[in-house]
Amino acid sequence: MLAALTQVAAPQPTKADDIIVIGNRAEKELAACLARNCPPAEEVEKSLQASVEQFGAARYDDAQQTLQRAIGRNRRYAAQLPGPVSSLYATLATVAEHQGREDLWRSAARENVSLLRQYVGETRPETLQQELAFADTITGLQNFQLASGMYRWIQEKAAGSGQRELAAMSAFRRAWLAMLEERDDQAVRLADQAVAIAGPDDKITPQLGQILRARIAIRRGDKDAVDQLASTLRQSATTTPRMLWQPKLEDLNLSSDLGFFNTNVRLKGSDLMYADVGYWVRPDGRTSGVEILRTSGLGQWSGAITRQVSGRRYIPLDLPASSQGIYRIDRFTVRAAFDVPTGTRIAQRMGRMEVHIIDLTDTDAMSAAARERESEAAAAKAATPTT
Template sequence: MAIALSVLLLLQAAPATDREPPTIVIQARRAEEDLAACLARNCPPDEEIEAALDAAVQQFADGRYVDAKRVLGRTVARHRGHATENPRLFASLLATSATVAEHEGDDDLFRQRVYERTNLLRTELGPESLEAIMADLDTGNMLMKLGSPITAEASYRRAEEAALAAGRPRLAAAAMFRQAWLELSRGRYNRAESLASRAGEVAGADNVLVAELGRILAVRIAYAKGDEAESSRLLAALPGRTRPAPLLITAPPIPPLNSPSQWVRPAEGMNAFVDVGFWVRPDGRVEEVEVLRDNGRRAWFNPVVNRVADRRYAPFPSGEGDPGIYQIERYTLRPSYEVPYFSRISRRIGSYHLKVASLTHMAEETGESVDSALQ
């Protein structure tokens, strides 16, 4: 079972000749009814957790973040005592709760759920299990998002060491590449290149995927240095890709969203969100960017949509007439929870943050892959 939102949306691309965006099928109400029926008959813990996940992820897709957060929170509280009976399933519950909390704006709950999941998997399955190593990587990602790069680096290193001890060189290489991307964000280009080189040695010279990541890192460093000639040369030298998911090379930064409170008045349960669909062509260009869905607060997301069109992805092999790969991303603009003066109750009055999730890939199994090293 996927450790993220494994049943988020049913997304099916239309035939290439029509080039229409996928159809989004939402069945939140039925899932909620199934959960209510499960609770009414006092169903077993595993069955209730599955029903809660179905309901919550469809509420999330429908933009009902607080409802999803409430369903997941109640389920976690009821069945925390059963976590060790089926740690993988309970870890999925915690991971889904973490994703919802992140988008809903509750950074404290986001952090708590990620740590709880990691500790559960390390304790029950062992620190060198695939699930625990992936959880360490996810912990590092969470810490990066919350502005703690030093602690994130420690999580990545722990994942690297566990992967090496477990005889999983590709996963160790993924952890090294995440450290490399962290160093890239710090402007430590030599350190980033050294980590990428070491990852290549660990994974083996015949590992095509790791070699490709090293070339992508070189392109990103060239872009970061502002060396257009070198970045163009490296980009042109990239070989065709063999993986199904498009690999992002560069994306222009989204400008500050000035005075978001003018556009977003997040009453309880309401966040501003937009689902953006676009085609990634085989040559790496982005075309036909369009807004598929939003919850009515339109003024803020034009800068987001405009920047998506300026991305560049790595080229990938294609057949005659192949339109490329269709992607859907969810952008959420929300304030953080903070406790105001003279109060003990946290409220959504903090700074606004923009969060992004790939709806296209949230249902995929994590597996032992190095794709996530670029995230």
């Protein structure tokens, strides 16, 4: 749910040149940087790159330690480097989400916002963007009522400071939450409010409103709603594909493929499973070539992931019908959250298994092997004779 919410409503940041992760190069560069006592700005950047490298390799604990150590060394430079230090907290929040460390996920997101409020300003765009990300964190922790209130606060602050895009995004997030809770009339009203706030020159928010209406129609049994909507929309092939609809991922707590999972499952701290899934988004918005590039511990349940990705529908791309489309890689992390059971003070993984998804293509956390598979797939397609 959170993946869909952030994908259709989040702003698309300007991307720097792609970072190609090879082996543990970034970790070695960080070690060399620390050995020569490099400047804080450089050290923060090296720490971020090393943590992304570790996350891409599914070494979540190492990524967490790299980020926390960097925060410990550089938090005192927040006044001079608010953006870079903020990035350390934001990245730590993402890592903690996939680890299942919900307290750390929440606290890192909160510290990120607090830092920007203090050193950048409460109503600055970069601060409100991270306020939005913090509200998304609260949504991911299933506190919809609190998240909705936070989105409303951000909407009011953004509107009051003339930031129409942020205000519209906040209003649309409120609409999305209302739709998820099946408060459909309120959802449509808030989506229309978001369109009005965005103004007549905005082309994206009306599309988001159409997507919301289509999802309501699908839930009510209109199986043709996605096809009808897809026939009216197009998006640039240079931006991140926006999802129209995706099938519900099978509940792995009940899956016959992984029958040992149940609501009382307890795992060892090292038991964390993941899969990297590569796929093409074709010009018509359907997916193709879905395959598991790398997996750890998921066994037969990997099939549930590929079925879910295969059933997705995106807004059609502004590309020739003969084009292969855009290649993406998603990381699916499967884990139970950490909690402290009765009779001990040692945190353990316990409770329901959950799936958390991040687009490795957008986070530049793609491994060298995944990059290689992408190139191989593109080359194989190019070499295939057309009929």
